[in-house]
Amino acid sequence: MSRPEDGGDDPFAPRRNPHLVGHEQAERLLLESWTSGRMHHAWLIGGPPGIGKATLAFRMARFVLKQGTGGNDAALFGAPPPPVTLAVDTEHPVARRIAAGGHADLLTVQRTWDEKRKRFKRDLPVDEVRRIAPFLRLTSAEGGWRVVVVDGADQMNLSGQNALLKILEEPPARSLILMAADNVGSLLPTIRSRSRKLMLEPLPEATVVGLLGRYAPELDREAQTALARLAEGSIGRALDLHHAGGLDLYRQMLGLLETLPRLDVLAAYGFIDKVLRGNDDAAWSAVTDLLVWWLGRLARTTARGQLPGEVVAGEGPLIARLVEPARRDGGLDRWVEVWENTTRLFARADSANLDRRQVLLNALLSIETAAA
Numbered sequence: 001m002s003r004p005e006d007g008g009d010d011p012f013a014p015r016r017n018p019h020l021v022g023h024e025q026a027e028r029l030l031l032e033s034w035t036s037g038r039m040h041h042a043w044l045i046g047g048p049p050g051i052g053k054a055t056l057a058f059r060m061a062r063f064v065l066k067q068g069t070g071g072n073d074a075a076l077f078g079a080p081p082p083p084v085t086l087a088v089d090t091e092h093p094v095a096r097r098i099a100a101g102g103h104a105d106l107l108t109v110q111r112t113w114d115e116k117r118k119r120f121k122r123d124l125p126v127d128e129v130r131r132i133a134p135f136l137r138l139t140s141a142e143g144g145w146r147v148v149v150v151d152g153a154d155q156m157n158l159s160g161q162n163a164l165l166k167i168l169e170e171p172p173a174r175s176l177i178l179m180a181a182d183n184v185g186s187l188l189p190t191i192r193s194r195s196r197k198l199m200l201e202p203l204p205e206a207t208v209v210g211l212l213g214r215y216a217p218e219l220d221r222e223a224q225t226a227l228a229r230l231a232e233g234s235i236g237r238a239l240d241l242h243h244a245g246g247l248d249l250y251r252q253m254l255g256l257l258e259t260l261p262r263l264d265v266l267a268a269y270g271f272i273d274k275v276l277r278g279n280d281d282a283a284w285s286a287v288t289d290l291l292v293w294w295l296g297r298l299a300r301t302t303a304r305g306q307l308p309g310e311v312v313a314g315e316g317p318l319i320a321r322l323v324e325p326a327r328r329d330g331g332l333d334r335w336v337e338v339w340e341n342t343t344r345l346f347a348r349a350d351s352a353n354l355d356r357r358q359v360l361l362n363a364l365l366s367i368e369t370a371a372a
Contacts, residue, residue, distance in 0.1 A: 014054035046184035047200035050236020053180035104141035153179035202233020244282035
């Protein structure tokens with residue numbers, strides 16, 4: 001059985017996924033850099049979570065390692081003809097070894113799996129980052145390049161970033177470091193300056209709907225569209241929400257909020273019980289993520305005075321009813337404050353291991369206060 005770090009048995013985990021949609025310009029830039037013979041040694045691939053950054057990094061890794069001993073030089077001198085795509089057939093030996101996590105010239109650095117809590121650890125350990133230097137100093141096992149993929153580079157602490165910086169300052173020949181980061185700005189300026197940045201944009205809604213048709217064909221079109229709107233351009237977020245039952249939880253959350261301005265406390269307890277049943281981290285993450293997202297949307301609607309498109313039918317009147325008093329009274333700060341406080345509350349709940357039941361109830365009661 002595959003390790004969780006390698007995507008478990010998911011055929012669409014980044015190291016196995018042969019598909020990349022919506023980032024053709026980024027792929028073209030990488031390909032042009034390679035065929036020019038002046039491939040930069042480090043690339044920082046940034047953008048929102050779940051849009052394909054790691055998938056692009058592994059796509060480039062497969063391409064580079066497939067080139068073998070002739071790779072860059074061959075492309076430079078025009079024989080064989082320059083490649084026109086980064087795509088590598090899934091049955092190619094390089095692709096198969098990378099998918100299995102067994103290519104000797106590829107090192108993947110990422111958060112480690114917490115077997116006790118059944119989830120990935122919050123930070124990328126410095127010990128993982130320190131594996132990069134000795135790996136790149138080794139001679140290529142197959143006579144070509146050595147490639148490192150750092151998935152979640154922005155999750156390194158300061159020690160980890162400094163360890164990576166030393167490598168970027170004096171990179172070995174024929175080595176390539178591909179870093180995927182949700183928050184590029186959290187990395188040291190010196191890391192950013194020594195890397196070539198490649199920023200990816202969120203995917204169009206239609207693209208996310210199409211990818212859900214590929215990855216989750218059991219969903220009907222209405223559910224695919226709703227998840228795409230919740231995900232705002234992130235196929236990864238859409239799939240996470242789907243697997244956590246996020247769309248059903250969102251509908252129930254809206255049903256509870258429909259009782260405002262006087263919250264139905266009994267219904268609130270029932271909703272919280274469902275979220276926390278079985279100590280399901282996925283359901284908790286989905287609900288806290290959705291509630292913060294919805295409050296942010298409420299604040300933006302209050303500021304702009306324009307109702308957003310509905311995720312599910314009947315959502316518009318609820319938002320209009322909550323927004324109108326704040327706009328009439330000049331109370332934009334009311335919803336912004338609730339949004340900010342709720343975001344901080346949920347972050348503290350995870351970092352300080354607070355009582356989740358009380359945390360979620362407090363968040364709902366703060367919304368009731370703002371809606372009064």
